[in-house]
Amino acid sequence: MAVCAVDISGVEKTYRGRVQALRGVSLQVPEGSIFGLLGPNGAGKSTLVKILTTIIRPTRCRGSLLGSPIGHKPTLRKVGYLPEHSRFPAYLTGRQVIGYAAGLGGVRVTSEEVDDLLDLVGMSGGAEDRAIKTYSKGMVQRIGLAQALVNSPRLVILDEPTDGVDPEGRYHMRNILQKLRDDGVTVFINSHLLGELETLCDSIAILKEGQVVRQGALSDLTAGSRGFQVAVEGSLPEEAASRIRGLGHSVSEREITLQGADPGPLQVVLDALRAAGVVILEVRKSHQSLEDLFMESIVEKQDLREEVQRS
Amino acid sequence: MRVLWVLLLDSFRMLRARRLFWVVLVLSGLIGLVYASIGFNEGGVSALFGLLAFESELFRMGTAEAKELYLLLFTNVIIPYWLGFCAIVLGLISCASIFPEFIQKGSIDFALSKPPARVTLFLGKYFGSLLFVLMQVLPFSLIVYLSLGLRFGDWNLSVFWAVPLVVLSFSFVYAVHVLISVWSGSMILGLFAALLVWGGSVLVEWGEDVSYQFAYTAPQLGIELDWEEADHDEVEPRESSEDFMVRIHWVLDAVRLALPKTRAVGGQMRSLIRVDEKGGGLAGKSLLGLLLRDPIDDIPKRHSEVERAADQRHPVWKDLGSSLLYELAVAGLALVIFVRRDF
Numbered sequence: 133m134a135v136c137a138v139d140i141s142g143v144e145k146t147y148r149g150r151v152q153a154l155r156g157v158s159l160q161v162p163e164g165s166i167f168g169l170l171g172p173n174g175a176g177k178s179t180l181v182k183i184l185t186t187i188i189r190p191t192r193c194r195g196s197l198l199g200s201p202i203g204h205k206p207t208l209r210k211v212g213y214l215p216e217h218s219r220f221p222a223y224l225t226g227r228q229v230i231g232y233a234a235g236l237g238g239v240r241v242t243s244e245e246v247d248d249l250l251d252l253v254g255m256s257g258g259a260e261d262r263a264i265k266t267y268s269k270g271m272v273q274r275i276g277l278a279q280a281l282v283n284s285p286r287l288v289i290l291d292e293p294t295d296g297v298d299p300e301g302r303y304h305m306r307n308i309l310q311k312l313r314d315d316g317v318t319v320f321i322n323s324h325l326l327g328e329l330e331t332l333c334d335s336i337a338i339l340k341e342g343q344v345v346r347q348g349a350l351s352d353l354t355a356g357s358r359g360f361q362v363a364v365e366g367s368l369p370e371e372a373a374s375r376i377r378g379l380g381h382s383v384s385e386r387e388i389t390l391q392g393a394d395p396g397p398l399q400v401v402l403d404a405l406r407a408a409g410v411v412i413l414e415v416r417k418s419h420q421s422l423e424d425l426f427m428e429s430i431v432e433k434q435d436l437r438e439e440v441q442r443s
Numbered sequence: 444m445r446v447l448w449v450l451l452l453d454s455f456r457m458l459r460a461r462r463l464f465w466v467v468l469v470l471s472g473l474i475g476l477v478y479a480s481i482g483f484n485e486g487g488v489s490a491l492f493g494l495l496a497f498e499s500e501l502f503r504m505g506t507a508e509a510k511e512l513y514l515l516l517f518t519n520v521i522i523p524y525w526l527g528f529c530a531i532v533l534g535l536i537s538c539a540s541i542f543p544e545f546i547q548k549g550s551i552d553f554a555l556s557k558p559p560a561r562v563t564l565f566l567g568k569y570f571g572s573l574l575f576v577l578m579q580v581l582p583f584s585l586i587v588y589l590s591l592g593l594r595f596g597d598w599n600l601s602v603f604w605a606v607p608l609v610v611l612s613f614s615f616v617y618a619v620h621v622l623i624s625v626w627s628g629s630m631i632l633g634l635f636a637a638l639l640v641w642g643g644s645v646l647v648e649w650g651e652d653v654s655y656q657f658a659y660t661a662p663q664l665g666i667e668l669d670w671e672e673a674d675h676d677e678v679e680p681r682e683s684s685e686d687f688m689v690r691i692h693w694v695l696d697a698v699r700l701a702l703p704k705t706r707a708v709g710g711q712m713r714s715l716i717r718v719d720e721k722g723g724g725l726a727g728k729s730l731l732g733l734l735l736r737d738p739i740d741d742i743p744k745r746h747s748e749v750e751r752a753a754d755q756r757h758p759v760w761k762d763l764g765s766s767l768l769y770e771l772a773v774a775g776l777a778l779v780i781f782v783r784r785d786f
Contacts, residue, residue, distance in 0.1 A: 147785065182785075185552070185555070186555060187785075206558055208556060213552070213553075213556040215552035215553055215556070216549070217548060218550075218552070219548075219550040219553070220550070220553065221453065221550075222460075223457050223459075224453075233553075235448075235452075236446060236554065236559060237557050
């Protein structure tokens with residue numbers, strides 16, 4: 133079994149006023165991977181991240197973060213964190229923010245190391261010596277990422293890291309995160325941008341109303357929905373269409389959809405199309421997108437709840 | 444320890460970035476310069492480095508009264524009015540946003556996700572805020588120390604008592620602001636509460652002072668007040684007046700004990716400052732009394748004793764100790780809220 137950077141079970145959080153933000157969340161984040169935490173607004177994502185970083189105390193929590201119990205302050209020396217809507221002291225320069233984070237994190241950094249970090253996040257063009265209050269949102273996020281990496285963390289937790297970052301910056305940030313994973317660092321991302329997570333994450337968890345509704349490796353979660361799509365020129369002759377339907381595949385006027393990752397049935401369909409003299413335009417592999425999976429998970433939960441309410 | 448240093452450095456950077464800090468520092472420097480410009484020569488007093496001259500038999504170079512005047516200007520004017528009032532108000536305004544900004548979403552997340560304990564973060568921010576007043580009073584005390592040394596040859600380190608006394612005075616008021624702003628997150632509410640408690644405690648201190656004069660000082664000097672005629676008679680001195688005034692004073696004194704004592708800073712300074720080698724202080728001496736004094740007449744001994752007793756009726760340790768207990772309770776409550784809160 134893979135070693136987990138985060139391994140928690142039964143995490144509950146009830147705020148004053150009896151608002152139940154988390155209802156027994158169990159989560160495993162494999163070490164050295166990129167993990168995405170998804171969920172609609174109010175699902176409890178930020179609460180969970182804040183519990184991991186000791187900003188919020190859980191009502192109940194079992195498990196560990198980098199092998200230590202949740203809430204163990206010294207462990208945070210090995211954790212980097214970029215909060216959502218981060219607000220760094222406005223009177224500090226970008227360079228000073230990194231130094232301040234290092235000081236709070238109990239690490240000593242040389243100016244060369246700070247330069248390297250600024251270079252890594254693309255903030256070495258002179259702006260690093262200007263006060264934070266003059267920065268754009270994207271620049272603040274870049275400095276936020278740099279300060280999260282100043283202690284050479286084993287786990288980086290990023291809450292909406294690309295919020296306000298331009299496309300070039302996002303591309304840049306993606307590369308940084310992939311490089312961190314390659315270096316063995318675990319990256320925990322909390323984001324709404326499903327397309328971005330899909331290209332980055334090795335595993336995900338979907339949170340809905342304080343509960344995990346889906347969790348696992350992204351490839352496993354979308355495996356069941358793999359298949360092939362065949363596009364043809366013109367309308368499909370009725371005889372060929374009914375034959376393919378008879379094989380259990382769905383047929384529209386110009387497209388045939390096959391379920392499953394096995395390419396065997398695809399060959400039969402292609403033979404049938406050629407025999408009918410149909411011109412094949414394109415054959416492509418298909419799989420469920422993260423967005424489809426997300427929506428499916430959310431709707432499933434919604435349906436379940438409505439069913440419970442009805443009964 | 445390193446974390447505390449990091450937090451103090453951050454507070455210093457924050458102060459440096461505020462215009463008000465520099466304005467107050469420049470004003471402090473100007474007042475210090477005016478103070479340092481006061482000198483004494485054979486004929487009397489000079490000000491603005493000799494630009495103005497006042498003849499005086501009492502305040503001349505080499506007289507004990509000249510040195511007393513110089514010190515009383517510091518203890519009775521500059522400390523209570525500039526450092527003990529103006530600097531505290533400006534300090535409050537300047538530091539009012541520190542805690543509300545610190546606990547704002549996005550800012551507090553950054554700090555709390557780091558290894559230092561919440562207690563350390565709170566104390567670092569709290570003591571960092573006191574830097575504002577510390578950096579006003581420290582240069583000022585240095586100016587007074589150098590002026591005394593250069594003018595009178597008295598290198599009097601006891602003037603530096605002003606540093607902890609004024610900083611503590613500020614901290615007594617600031618603690619209320621911190622409590623309310625940590626609890627509510629509102630800077631305005633915190634400021635309002637601090638000014639309210641400060642005003643209230645100054646009022647109680649003043650009331651206690653006045654009632655003491657009626658209950659003890661006046662009878663001890665043999666003065667009986669005629670309330671109906673708004674006049675006074677000279678009578679045989681006695682320990683205290685009638686019970687009613689003594690009771691009022693007792694109640695106000697008890698209330699005063701529980702409150703922060705910021706008005707007492709001038710009196711504390713007069714008690715702690717050393718005037719001569721014998722360790723004599725300024726207790727019981729007032730600037731007005733010194734200025735209006737006839738150089739030929741000696742002050743009756745009894746008057747001096749009664750006024751000294753009045754000035755020293757609240758031992759410094761008792762005033763500071765009870766005020767510190769008050770601060771400990773208020774700041775402690777703020778700390779408990781800060782430590783237990785989900786941000």
